[in-house]
Amino acid sequence: xxxxxxxxxxxxxxxxxxxxxxxxxxxxxxxxxxxxxxxxxxxxxxxxxxxxxxxxxxxxxxxxxxxxxxxxxxxxxxxxxxxxxxxxxxxxxxxxxxxxxxxxxxxxxxxxxxxxxxxxxxxxxxxxxxxxxxxxxxxxxxxxxxxxxxxxxxxxxxxxxxxxxxxxxxxxxxxxxxxxxxxxxxxxxxxxxxxxxxxxxxxxxxxxxxxxxxxxxxxxxxxxxxxxxxxxxxxxxxxxxxxxxxxxxxxxxxxxxxxxxxxxxxxxxxxxxxxxxxxxxxxxxxx
Amino acid sequence: xxxxxxxxxxxxxxxxxxxxxxxxxxxxxxxxxxxxxxxxxxxxxxxxxxxxxxxxxxxxxxxxxxxxxxxxxxxxxxxxxxxxxxxxxxxxxxxxxxxxxxxxxxxxxxxxxxxxxxxxxxxxxxxxxxxxxxxxxxxxxxxxxxxxxxxxxxxxxxxxxxxxxxxxxxxxxxxxxxxxxxxxxxxxxxxxxxxxxxxxxxxxxxxxxxxxxxxxxxxxxxxxxxxxxxxxxxxxxxxxxxxxxxx
Amino acid sequence: xxxxxxxxxxxxxxxxxxxxxxxxxxxxxxxxxxxxxxxxxxxxxxxxxxxxxxxxxxxxxxxxxxxxxxxxxxxxxxxxxxxxxxxxxxxxxxxxxxxxxxxxxxxxxxxxxxxxxxxxxxxxxxxxxxxxxxxxxxxxxxxxxxxxxxxxxxxxxxxxxxxxxxxxxxxxxxxxxxxxxxxxxxxxxxxxxxxxxxxxxxxxxxxxxxxxxxxxxxxxxxxxxxxxxxxxxxxxxxxxxxxxxxxxxxxxxxxxxxxxxxxxxxxxxxxxxxxxxxxxxxxxxxxxxxxxxxxxxxxxxxxxxxxxxxxxxxxxxxxxxxxxxx
Numbered sequence: 001x002x003x004x005x006x007x008x009x010x011x012x013x014x015x016x017x018x019x020x021x022x023x024x025x026x027x028x029x030x031x032x033x034x035x036x037x038x039x040x041x042x043x044x045x046x047x048x049x050x051x052x053x054x055x056x057x058x059x060x061x062x063x064x065x066x067x068x069x070x071x072x073x074x075x076x077x078x079x080x081x082x083x084x085x086x087x088x089x090x091x092x093x094x095x096x097x098x099x100x101x102x103x104x105x106x107x108x109x110x111x112x113x114x115x116x117x118x119x120x121x122x123x124x125x126x127x128x129x130x131x132x133x134x135x136x137x138x139x140x141x142x143x144x145x146x147x148x149x150x151x152x153x154x155x156x157x158x159x160x161x162x163x164x165x166x167x168x169x170x171x172x173x174x175x176x177x178x179x180x181x182x183x184x185x186x187x188x189x190x191x192x193x194x195x196x197x198x199x200x201x202x203x204x205x206x207x208x209x210x211x212x213x214x215x216x217x218x219x220x221x222x223x224x225x226x227x228x229x230x231x232x233x234x235x236x237x238x239x240x241x242x243x244x245x246x247x248x249x250x251x252x253x254x255x256x257x258x259x260x261x262x263x264x265x266x267x268x269x270x271x272x273x274x275x276x277x278x279x280x281x282x283x284x285x286x287x
Numbered sequence: 288x289x290x291x292x293x294x295x296x297x298x299x300x301x302x303x304x305x306x307x308x309x310x311x312x313x314x315x316x317x318x319x320x321x322x323x324x325x326x327x328x329x330x331x332x333x334x335x336x337x338x339x340x341x342x343x344x345x346x347x348x349x350x351x352x353x354x355x356x357x358x359x360x361x362x363x364x365x366x367x368x369x370x371x372x373x374x375x376x377x378x379x380x381x382x383x384x385x386x387x388x389x390x391x392x393x394x395x396x397x398x399x400x401x402x403x404x405x406x407x408x409x410x411x412x413x414x415x416x417x418x419x420x421x422x423x424x425x426x427x428x429x430x431x432x433x434x435x436x437x438x439x440x441x442x443x444x445x446x447x448x449x450x451x452x453x454x455x456x457x458x459x460x461x462x463x464x465x466x467x468x469x470x471x472x473x474x475x476x477x478x479x480x481x482x483x484x485x486x487x488x489x490x491x492x493x494x495x496x497x498x499x500x501x502x503x504x505x506x507x508x509x510x511x512x513x514x515x516x517x518x519x520x521x522x523x524x525x526x527x528x529x530x531x532x533x534x
Numbered sequence: 535x536x537x538x539x540x541x542x543x544x545x546x547x548x549x550x551x552x553x554x555x556x557x558x559x560x561x562x563x564x565x566x567x568x569x570x571x572x573x574x575x576x577x578x579x580x581x582x583x584x585x586x587x588x589x590x591x592x593x594x595x596x597x598x599x600x601x602x603x604x605x606x607x608x609x610x611x612x613x614x615x616x617x618x619x620x621x622x623x624x625x626x627x628x629x630x631x632x633x634x635x636x637x638x639x640x641x642x643x644x645x646x647x648x649x650x651x652x653x654x655x656x657x658x659x660x661x662x663x664x665x666x667x668x669x670x671x672x673x674x675x676x677x678x679x680x681x682x683x684x685x686x687x688x689x690x691x692x693x694x695x696x697x698x699x700x701x702x703x704x705x706x707x708x709x710x711x712x713x714x715x716x717x718x719x720x721x722x723x724x725x726x727x728x729x730x731x732x733x734x735x736x737x738x739x740x741x742x743x744x745x746x747x748x749x750x751x752x753x754x755x756x757x758x759x760x761x762x763x764x765x766x767x768x769x770x771x772x773x774x775x776x777x778x779x780x781x782x783x784x785x786x787x788x789x790x791x792x793x794x795x796x797x798x799x800x801x802x803x804x805x806x807x808x809x810x811x812x813x814x815x816x817x818x819x820x821x822x823x824x825x826x827x828x829x830x831x832x833x834x835x836x837x838x839x840x841x842x843x844x845x846x847x848x849x850x851x852x853x854x855x856x857x858x859x860x
Contacts, residue, residue: 034650085838091595091649093837096793099786100833107827115823219782223661230654260676261669267662271655275643278651335741361743373741375734381541386731387742389724395744396752398725401545405724409542426540448742 004135006253012141013210014248015148019203020221021228022155022240023196029172029235030189033083034091036098038200039218039225040105045071045201046213047109050118060123067205072198079193084186102218110215120208144206151199152241159237168192172235227270231280239282288313288482289334289365289452294343296333296506303329304340305507311452315482316474318497320490322526326506327486328370331454335367336360347452364451368441368458370486376430380421380440383429384412387447415443418473435462442473453477455485459492471496494518502526545722554804558707562700569699575811576706577767582792582803583710583717584760589789590798591726592753593733594645597785598656599761601640601663602633604780606762609633611680611775612673620686622694622770626709629766630759636663637758641751657782664780679776683769694773702771709767713760720756721800729753730798790829793836796846 024038045067052063078101086094122140130139159165171178171185179185204213211221224247232243247266254262273281289311296304303326311317319327332338334345336357344353347363355363375383385402388411389395402408416422419439429437438461445453455474459467467489474483474496487493493500493514500517502510510523517523561572581603588594606629613619613628644655667674674680687693692701720726731739732746739746769775778784795806818825 028650032649034653082834082838089837091653092589092793095595095597095653096790096833097837099790100830100835100837103826103830103833105830107823107830110823111827223657223782226654226657230650234650260671261665264662264665264669267658267665271658271662274647274651274655274658278647337740357740358743358745361741367741369737369741373735373738375731375738377734378730379540382727382730385541386727386739386744389728390742390744394724395728396725396749398720398723400724401719401722402724402727403542403545403722408724444738444742 002135005137006256007249008135008137008141008145010249010252011148011245012144012248013207013252014245015144016203016207016210017224017228017248018148018241018244019151020200020207021203021225021232021244022151022237023193023198023200024225025229025232025240026168026172026235026237027189027193027196028229029233030168030175030185030192031087032234033087034094034098035083036095036222036226037101037105037218038197039204039221040102041071041075041197042200042204042207043109043213043215043217044074044105044204045198046120046204046208046217047113047118048201049120049205049208050213051113053121060121060126064202064205067201068198071201072194075197076190076194079190083193084190102222105218106215115215117212117214118208120205120213122209140209144210147206152237155199155237164188164191168235227266229280231270231273233280233282236280236282239280243281288315288348289484290346290349291334292344292346294330294333294345295341296329296338297341303506304333305505307343307503307506307508309501309508311482311484312499313482314480315484315499316497317482317484317499317501318493319484319486319501319503320488320493321503321509325503327503328456329506330503331367331456331484331486334454335365361448364449365454366445366448366450366452367454368445368456370456370460372434372437372441374429374437374440374444377428379426379428380416380432380443381409381412381425383440384415384443384447385409387444388412388415391448411447415447418446418476419443420469435466438462439466439469439473442470446473446477451481453481453483455483455487457486457488459487459489467492554801555707555711562703562707566698566700569703571811571815573699573703573706573771574768575807576703576710577764577771578788578791578807578811579803580706580710580713580767581761581764581788582795582807583714584757584764585788585792586797586800586803587717587720587729587753587757587760589792590802591721591729591733592750593729594750594754595653596656597653597782597789598658598660599757599788600780600782600784601656601660602637602758602761603765603768603784603788604660604663604667605633605636605758606630606765607769607775607779608667608674608765609762610685610766611683611769614683614685615675615680616673620684622685622688622705625685625770626763626766629762631762633762633765634755634759637761638751638755641754641758645747645750645754657785660780660782660785664777667777667780675776677777679774679778681774681776683773683775685770685773694770696773699771706767706771709763713763716756717760718800725749725752733798790833794832796849799846799849 020042024035027033027035048067048070049063052058052066053060058066086097126140126143128139129136130142159169167178167183167188171183171188175185228240228244228247232239250266251263254265291307291309294304294307307330319330321327329338333340336355340353344351346352347365352360375386385408388408389405392408394405416425419442421439421443424432424436429440438458442458458470462470485496497514500512500514501508502517502523504526509526510517510520562569565572585599588596609629609632610625613625619625640659644652644659647655668676685694688701688705694701728744728749731744732749736746765779768779791806791810792803794810795804796802814825
């Protein structure tokens with residue numbers, strides 16, 4: 001494969017990692033909540049899209065929107081009812097709770113839809129190849145990259161240019177300070193959690209081509225999502241973006257050249273990096 | 288006994304300690320007062336090694352301990368209490384004290400003998416509980432005690448380290464005034480050559496306890512002297528006592 | 535002073551502490567056809583017990599404990615496969631040693647961090663070992679592992695039988711007993727007491743001058759060695775080893791077992807492993823999805839309401855009864 005194709009392929013999977021993980025980064029950064037169930041929301045999004053298209057006659061884009069809305073609503077209900085009770089709990093309780101939640105989601109999907117792998121039917125305009133002038137590449141991958149970049153810019157603008165984003169940044173940097181300045185961190189978190197889960201749902205659907213979609217999705221990719229988040233730094237949108245791209249490309253390259261266990265380098269790299277900078281590449285030092 | 292020279296600490300642009308020259312004499316009963324945010328707790332953190340200063344030195348009996356790790360300073364006799372209780376909440380009062388005493392006696396890492404057979408440790412813990420009138424609560428978990436009682440455990444742990452320098456960060460905060468005499472009595476039972484530095488907002492307590500007072504404002508020493516001198520100092524009254532009286 | 539003598543009496547042996555071992559021997563005679571399963575239970579108890587030392591006592595939250603189980607399992611497997619080392623006891627010791635070395639080395643480095651970073655690092659260390667075992671197929675058998683391993687007779691007398699686990703069961707029971715004696719000693723020692731201090735309040739532990747990290751690394755190393763023994767027992771008893779000994783599933787599984795039983799209480803591992811595995815054995819085979827659903831709901835409930843597991847619930851009931859009796 002030529003380098004440009006490899007780069008594009010890597011970017012495409014990196015974008016999927018970014019779209020799924022970005023919400024996790026912000027919510028973990030805000031509350032310090034160890035949420036191992038985040039991948040579950042991505043999976044649910046994928047299933048909503050599949051079901052909407054197969055059984056309810058939705059087109060592709062409307063089903064993606066539907067996935068965002070339903071999963072975001074579901075997430076906010078869970079957050080208010082259950083997550084909120086565990087903000088002050090120990091890490092261990094948070095780990096237990098979210099692992100339990102993953103089990104429940106996996107079992108529910110298996111019972112409701114079935115254990116087999118689902119395929120997201122792509123619309124015609126996303127199939128085939130697109131000629132970029134210098135190279136012909138899969139339209140779908142290119143669309144993924146475009147979607148990822150647009151989303152990243154959108155989230156970044158939301159973070160940097162809105163009052164809501166400013167509040168989140170303040171709360172990530174210093175929750176107590178933000179609280180004493182009158183930011184309602186609880187509500188902020190609920191909204192962020194909903195949006196983050198909704199975006200993950202979109203990622204689960206859009207990325208199904210690359211990551212697949214079946215009931216074991218949340219556990220299988222858990223480590224990857226966590227690596228992206230911890231390498232990028234908690235609560236750092238740009239950090240997660242670059243970390244996801246980097247890991248996406250690296251993973252893509254390793255799988256081509258070292259199909260047998262080449263991914264070991266990703267773990268080595270993560271280990272070394274986290275030991276060198278426990279708060280991630282883009283995380284703030286100290287505090 | 289314990290001395291700082293030109294001690295500075297800043298977090299970014301925020302200066303929380305400025306050129307602090309401070310002496311705590313052997314056997315002193317010294318109080319550190321100042322408005323909220325004056326940097327009193329930061330100062331204690333600098334003395335105990337929780338924070339490293341940006342500039343300046345900390346000396347213990349003339350020896351430079353500026354970069355010495357916290358644990359090593361404890362071994363040299365600097366003990367502290369925290370403004371907010373830092374206790375082993377899920378453990379009993381007795382266990383809380385035994386852990387501290389074991390550490391001082393250097394048996395905290397012993398793996399073979401049951402902790403319950405360390406008569407020396409247990410006796411010492413019992414003695415501490417007697418001093419602080421905690422005997423009844425020996426077998427109760429700290430989390431089950433009212434806050435005021437927990438406060439006494441906090442002090443007992445520090446005493447259990449057999450300190451030569453004792454730093455008390457608002458020890459009476461949260462103790463019902465009916466019980467605060469237990470605290471003062473406990474401090475009174477300490478050997479006379481122990482140096483005690485107390486941070487306190489309760490001016491009654493400060494003037495009853497201290498033979499010397501330092502006033503800290505915005506990270507710098509504002510005034511220092513005997514209680515009578517401080518009480519008579521107009522500027523202190525204006526900056527601190529006045530505002531405390533108004534409040 | 536009744537209360538003050540509490541601590542002095544706690545380490546003493548109580549009559550009911552005989553029960554697990556009496557039950558263990560009774561199982562041998564009462565259920566000769568289930569000894570294979572019962573052996574797996576014993577191995578899980580030992581694994582959970584090792585985790586209790588770090589998680590329950592030292593308060594180190596790890597998702598990578600299977601790294602040590604796997605290290606032990608692969609150690610005896612590779613020794614038997616490549617070097618003709620089939621003697622079981624020395625195999626256990628070798629496994630303990632290898633796991634301890636890995637535990638010590640990784641503990642020295644990882645335990646400087648905490649929270650999410652520590653969680654990630656333990657997870658990465660384990661995945662690293664898993665990938666390494668997957669890659670070096672010449673040594674480890676790669677994905678398929680090493681089937682059909684044989685071990686020599688215990689004490690030269692009792693052979694491992696792949697169908698009747700009589701020898702394996704007693705061997706595992708004896709090993710568990712020895713390891714338990716060590717853990718019990720540690721837990722009631724001053725060292726164990728200081729570990730609970732580390733768990734309860736790190737800040738205070740530093741402030742009383744305790745060498746916190748040394749204690750944590752020591753606990754981590756001992757725990758790794760015990761997990762290694764559990765892994766070695768797994769390979770020896772079953773006669774095979776594969777990648778499943780190293781996965782996230784095993785790490786998460788043992789954590790769940792310990793939490794459900796009650797952590798930081800010595801017998802939680804026994805209760806948790808037995809209850810979990812018996813339920814899993816009867817339910818999971820027949821209704822795997824319902825089992826997963828039930829387990830998930832249970833974990834959520836435990837995290838929200840009953841933080842100390844089965845033994846914890848029993849404890850608080852007892853406390854309440856004693857309270858009302860007073």
